[in-house]
Amino acid sequence: MEILDNLALGFSIALSPWTLMLAVLGCFIGTIVGALPGLGPSNGVAIMIPITFSMGLDAVSALVLLTSIYYGAMYGGRISSILLNIPGDEPALMTTLDGYPMAKNGRAGDALVISGVASFVGALLATIGLMLLAPLLSRVAYQFGPGEYFALYLLAFATLGGISSNNQAKAALASCIGLMIAMIGLDPNSGLPRLTGGNLHLYDGIDFLVAIVGLFAVSEIFFFIESHGKSSAAGVKIDKVRVPWRDIWSTRWTMLRSSFLGFFAGVLPGAGASLGSFMTYMMEKSIAGDKGGFGTGVPKGVAAPEAGNNAAAGGALVPMLTLGVPGSGTTAVLLAVLVTLNITPGPTLFTDRPDVVWGLIAALLIANFVLLIMNVPMVKVFVKVLQVPPAILLPGVTMISFVGIYSLTGSYFDLLLVVGFGVLGYLLRKLDIPTVPVILGILLGHQMEKQLRDAMVLSDGSAWGLIYTRPTQPEDISYIATGLLIAAVLGFFAPILLRRFITKPQRVSD
Amino acid sequence: MKYFNFKALSVSVALSVGATSAMAAECIAPANPGGGWDFTCRQIGKILFDIGQVDAPVQVTNLAGAGGGLAFSTVVNERNDDADLIVAASSATTTRLAQNAYGGATADQVRFVGAIGADPGVIVVAADSPYQSLNELIDAIIADPSSVAFAGGSAVGGFDHLKPLQVLTAAGFTDITAVRYIGVDGGADAITQTVGGFTQAMTGDMSEVVGFLDSGDIRVLAVLTEARVPGFEDIPTAMEQGYDVVAVNWRGLYVPKGISDEDFNLWAERLQAVADSAEWQQAMTDNGLAPFTKVGDDFQSWIDSVVASTEELSREIGVIQ
Numbered sequence: 001m002e003i004l005d006n007l008a009l010g011f012s013i014a015l016s017p018w019t020l021m022l023a024v025l026g027c028f029i030g031t032i033v034g035a036l037p038g039l040g041p042s043n044g045v046a047i048m049i050p051i052t053f054s055m056g057l058d059a060v061s062a063l064v065l066l067t068s069i070y071y072g073a074m075y076g077g078r079i080s081s082i083l084l085n086i087p088g089d090e091p092a093l094m095t096t097l098d099g100y101p102m103a104k105n106g107r108a109g110d111a112l113v114i115s116g117v118a119s120f121v122g123a124l125l126a127t128i129g130l131m132l133l134a135p136l137l138s139r140v141a142y143q144f145g146p147g148e149y150f151a152l153y154l155l156a157f158a159t160l161g162g163i164s165s166n167n168q169a170k171a172a173l174a175s176c177i178g179l180m181i182a183m184i185g186l187d188p189n190s191g192l193p194r195l196t197g198g199n200l201h202l203y204d205g206i207d208f209l210v211a212i213v214g215l216f217a218v219s220e221i222f223f224f225i226e227s228h229g230k231s232s233a234a235g236v237k238i239d240k241v242r243v244p245w246r247d248i249w250s251t252r253w254t255m256l257r258s259s260f261l262g263f264f265a266g267v268l269p270g271a272g273a274s275l276g277s278f279m280t281y282m283m284e285k286s287i288a289g290d291k292g293g294f295g296t297g298v299p300k301g302v303a304a305p306e307a308g309n310n311a312a313a314g315g316a317l318v319p320m321l322t323l324g325v326p327g328s329g330t331t332a333v334l335l336a337v338l339v340t341l342n343i344t345p346g347p348t349l350f351t352d353r354p355d356v357v358w359g360l361i362a363a364l365l366i367a368n369f370v371l372l373i374m375n376v377p378m379v380k381v382f383v384k385v386l387q388v389p390p391a392i393l394l395p396g397v398t399m400i401s402f403v404g405i406y407s408l409t410g411s412y413f414d415l416l417l418v419v420g421f422g423v424l425g426y427l428l429r430k431l432d433i434p435t436v437p438v439i440l441g442i443l444l445g446h447q448m449e450k451q452l453r454d455a456m457v458l459s460d461g462s463a464w465g466l467i468y469t470r471p472t473q474p475e476d477i478s479y480i481a482t483g484l485l486i487a488a489v490l491g492f493f494a495p496i497l498l499r500r501f502i503t504k505p506q507r508v509s510d
Numbered sequence: 511m512k513y514f515n516f517k518a519l520s521v522s523v524a525l526s527v528g529a530t531s532a533m534a535a536e537c538i539a540p541a542n543p544g545g546g547w548d549f550t551c552r553q554i555g556k557i558l559f560d561i562g563q564v565d566a567p568v569q570v571t572n573l574a575g576a577g578g579g580l581a582f583s584t585v586v587n588e589r590n591d592d593a594d595l596i597v598a599a600s601s602a603t604t605t606r607l608a609q610n611a612y613g614g615a616t617a618d619q620v621r622f623v624g625a626i627g628a629d630p631g632v633i634v635v636a637a638d639s640p641y642q643s644l645n646e647l648i649d650a651i652i653a654d655p656s657s658v659a660f661a662g663g664s665a666v667g668g669f670d671h672l673k674p675l676q677v678l679t680a681a682g683f684t685d686i687t688a689v690r691y692i693g694v695d696g697g698a699d700a701i702t703q704t705v706g707g708f709t710q711a712m713t714g715d716m717s718e719v720v721g722f723l724d725s726g727d728i729r730v731l732a733v734l735t736e737a738r739v740p741g742f743e744d745i746p747t748a749m750e751q752g753y754d755v756v757a758v759n760w761r762g763l764y765v766p767k768g769i770s771d772e773d774f775n776l777w778a779e780r781l782q783a784v785a786d787s788a789e790w791q792q793a794m795t796d797n798g799l800a801p802f803t804k805v806g807d808d809f810q811s812w813i814d815s816v817v818a819s820t821e822e823l824s825r826e827i828g829v830i831q
Contacts, residue, residue: 049543050570053552145708146692186577188693191611191667191829200583200613203576269699324698324721332695336545339717342796346698346721410573411580454692458659458708470707472657 003131010358013060014366022057022065023363027370030072035080037217037397039404040089040209041073041313042329047407049337059341059356064363066337067317070330071123071364074273074313075371078115078306083108084397086216090208091273091309093439094281096216098294098301105297109379110244114299115306116375117248118255120368122307125259126266126314127364130321135350137267138322143480144268146454147469151484152268153448156275158492159282160437170433177428178441181206188450189457201413208443210414213401214421215428215435217394222426224394243376244299251303254284262308266315272328273312274443280308314364321345321357534566537763538597540581542574549797550598550761554626554781557789563780568596578603579612586619591768596623596777601669601759604813608820609667609830621769622813623777624805625762626785627794629715631673631734633748636705637727644732644751647711648681655688661700661709663718665693667829670700673713673734673757675823680753687827701728715759716742717798734758739800760802762809778806 013019033044045066052062077092082099095115102111129137144152160175184195185205196202258280265276284304285294294301312328319325324345326332338345343356350357388396405414428435459465466485469478535558537551548570555568573581581597589595599622607617633644641647651658662670671691678686692709694700697718704712705727712719712728716739722728732748733739734757748755765777784790785803794801804812824830 046542141702142706145703145706147708186611186665189666191609191665198613200576200579203579203611203613269695269702319702323702324696324718325702326695333542335696336543336548339797344717344721344798347725347727348721352724411575454694457690457692460656460690471659472710473707 006354006358007131007362009354010360010362013355013359014064014362019061019064019359019363020366022061023068023367024370026065026068027072027075027367027374030069030074031076031079031371031374032072033069034073034076034078034092035088036404037080037084037086037088037209037213037401039407040077040329041070042333043209043404043407044069044073045330045333045337049333052337059338059343059353060359060363062337062341063334063356063360064367066334067360067364068367068370070334071310071313071367072371073330074123074310075116075119075375077309078119078302079112080397082111082115082302084217084220084393086220086397087212087439090212090439090443091277091312092305093212093274093436093443094277094305094309095302097281097305097436098297098299101295101297102299102302103297107297109242110247110299111297111302112379113243113376114247114251115302116372116379118251118258118303118306119310119375120372121255122259122262122310122312123314123368123371124365125256126263126311127361127368129263129311130314130317130364131361134318134322137318138347140267141269141319141323141325145469145478146451146458147466147478148481148484149268150448150451150455150466151481151488152275153444153451155484155488155491156278156282156440156444157448158488159286160440167432170431171437174428174433174435175437175441178438178443179445180441181211181438182442182445182449185446188446189453199413201411205446206417206442207405207414208439210405210417211421211439211442213398213405214418215425215438217398217401218418218422219425219429219435221394221398222422223429224390247299251299254300254303255307257287258284258304258307259311262311263315265308266312266328267318269319269323269325272316273309274440276312276315277305277309278440278444280304321349321360322347534569535564535594535596536569536571538571538573538581538585538595540573540575540578540598540603543572546600546759546761547578547598548572550600550763551596553790553793554596554598554763554784557784557787557793558780560789561783561787563783576613577606577611579606579615582607582612582615582620585764585766586615590766592766593769593773596763596765599762599764601757601816602664603764604817605667605669605672605820608817609824617813617817618767620764620767621774622810623763623765623774624781624785624803624809625760626781626790626803626805627799628758628760628802629717629798630739630800631669631757631759632714632716632719632745633674633677633731633734634701634704634712634714634719634728635710635731636707637729639710639729641711641731642729644677644746644748644753647731648677648683648753651678651689652681652683655685656690658711659690659692659709660711660713661692661694661703662713663694663697663700663715666691667824667827668693669757669759670697670713671827672820672823673755674711675827676755676757677732677734677748677753679823680748680755686823698722704728716800720798735800758800758802760804761799775806781805 033039077088078095080086080088081092081095082103085096085100087093099111186203187194261280262276281304316328316331320331320335326335425435455465458471467482469481470476537555539548539551541547551570558564559567635641660674664670675686697714700712701722703709730745733745734748734755782805
């Protein structure tokens with residue numbers, strides 16, 4: 001078996017005490033970076049790059065350290081989502097939807113353990129997928145052009161209305177606000193500034209992390225001040241942490257399905273972990289139906305997005321290693337590191353540098369088990385955070401977020417933006433408009449617009465370009481784009497048409 | 511285990527603290543760690559110290575934002591007479607300056623010291639493409655501009671977009687707004703779109719296509735240099751196919767406008783010393799750069815002509831008014 005030989009080679013590299021230590025260190029730093037709002041995996045990795053260089057690490061060691069941070073951050077992001085209702089990073093956004101209600105019901109420990117196990121399943125399956133299928137799957141990227149990606153994003157947006165079930169119009173309004181914010185910055189197809197007011201700081205658009213910290217953390221502070229701490233969301237009750245075997249067993253299919261969907265979303269260079277966790281959540285929600293109770297704190301609601309985003313993290317390594325195409329912000333940073341280390345990712349990497357590829361894969365497998373240990377038996381350490389009184393905890397978290405945001409660009413302007421988003425978040429929550437679709441609008445809107453406009457450029461402005469995505473081969477209809485577009489239309493209209501006949505409008509205690 | 515790493519961390523902290531001491535030169539990389547500008551600062555800074563051109567290690571500051579515009583305006587407005595400051599630059603810097611993408615800033619607000627290496631521009635098609643030479647591709651576009659769409663790693667109007675337009679202009683084609691181009695996320699992504707058949711050609715840098723060249727997925731129709739690139743002797747230049755175009759992504763530096771001529775010349779001499787060093791030759795080989803050395807006043811006048819021609823081309827395609 002060639003794969004076993006390669007894996008043995010990988011483990012012979014990764015199992016040196018030095019590499020192992022780097023993996024443990026990376027997992028630890030990554031979990032912390034992920035858990036802190038305002039610091040996402042891509043910043044965590046970017047911040048560590050200069051340190052990697054000054055430590056004089058060789059290619060394999062540097063990769064092991066940085067990808068451990070990457071995986072660690074994907075695990076860690078869920079912690080503040082569940083405990084504080086503040087996503088630790090953008091892919092952990094969906095975990096707030098059921099994770100935080102679970103914590104409010106006194107099941108914070110269960111939510112952390114279930115999501116930890118789900119993360120492990122997702123990441124492990126993705127690593128195995130990377131190992132077995134990487135050269136094969138790299139061809140999938142060749143099947144996705146702008147038209148196909150646009151259809152994929154449209155499908156995501158078409159199902160967005162169902163995200164907060166109490167008022168679809170408000171969810172739609174919120175996603176429009178997000179889309180509007182996504183317009184700020186340089187126009188992707190002409191390079192001309194839009195809605196920037198001539199301010200250079202706005203040319204790159206608004207960073208999701210700025211929006212997340214403002215909408216979630218800062219607005220929470222405002223609520224806290226308003227109520228003098230009485231009705232604050234933070235400070236959830238918690239009993240001792242046990243392993244909820246029954247819940248883990250009952251979510252097994254959710255975890256498996258989500259891992260596959262998440263991995264696939266990760267493999268597509270234009271999709272990434274955020275879309276992965278979003279789509280897995282929506283898929284599981286529709287499978288469970290109205291009786292599933294998604295949004296009220298059910299184990300499946302934390303297992304799905306966590307398995308999804310961790311699997312997507314592994315999947316995103318496929319196009320990065322095999323094509324040199326980054327599938328997410330973090331892999332873009334990793335790619336830059338590889339190039340700096342004089343490794344050219346691309347179709348020949350697996351044959352040219354097996355030591356790098358298989359050393360990395362072995363290290364990922366090891367990192368996964370390290371992370372499972374850190375995130376399940378040691379989860380109490382993180383739960384301890386809850387015992388800090390909210391009056392200290394909330395300002396502390398916000399302060400750390402501010403430092404994190406400042407480290408992104410080193411400009412005070414982003415800090416003002418954070419406060420601005422805090423005010424926006426406060427107003428939206430007062431009006432009972434959900435803030436999650438705002439973030440998704442910012443996150444996905446930019447890519448969706450870009451793909452649509454690229455598709456239009458390729459088809460010379462013809463709407464048929466969305467289906468006939470290869471303009472020089474007019475006889476070839478794109479089955480992928482067509483299928484996704486049909487699914488998007490059905491996904492948008494079916495709930496509206498069918499709900500009246502099948503079920504009564506549900507009451508939701510949100 | 512942890513003890514050891516804290517030591518390593520504290521060493522790196524100590525290094526960076528040491529670098530901020532008085533009189534040390536500073537290099538601003540106008541992007542996040544890991545990119546091309548970061549590479550320029552770190553490599554040139556390291557070699558400057560290693561070959562004894564500066565007394566203390568060069569401190570590298572990452573000042574990302576607005577595609578380099580934030581760093582540019584900081585230098586112009588706040589550090590205009592700082593003689594210890596150098597800033598990483600490349601073709602992207604001059605392209606954006608020419609297109610007024612830095613919020614009204616112009617190229618004459620700083621002084622360009624020199625370039626010491628370049629990533630040659632290339633035009634690429636998929637291995638199964640009907641186009642066998644640059645002439646066939648260009649003739650097809652001239653006959654029917656909608657028959658070919660380009661993908662490149664820069665935004666519309668960016669350097670990758672301008673490369674095929676320069677070739678077409680050199681071929682006497684005037685209707686360049688009809689040429690189709692999509693800007694995607696980096697050169698590898700542009701190749702993916704081209705191999706996938708969504709676009710018919712890719713425009714980018716040599717370093718971006720090497721991996722795909724080895725795997726046999728693509729065919730490089732032309733390299734946009736004066737002579738064939740060492741190591742890739744079988745790839746013809748655009749010039750020998752009849753198009754007088756040189757487009758390379760150079761790597762170099764600029765300094766603040768307000769420093770004295772002596773200080774400017776000192777940086778030019780230092781940069782020339784880096785270019786001549788064995789360390790830099792090695793760094794170029796490792797990173798797929800071709801030799802391209804223009805330093806001092808020669809460079810400044812070359813930059814002026816590049817900015818002028820970019821401005822003209824950009825006006826024709828409507829990126830600027």
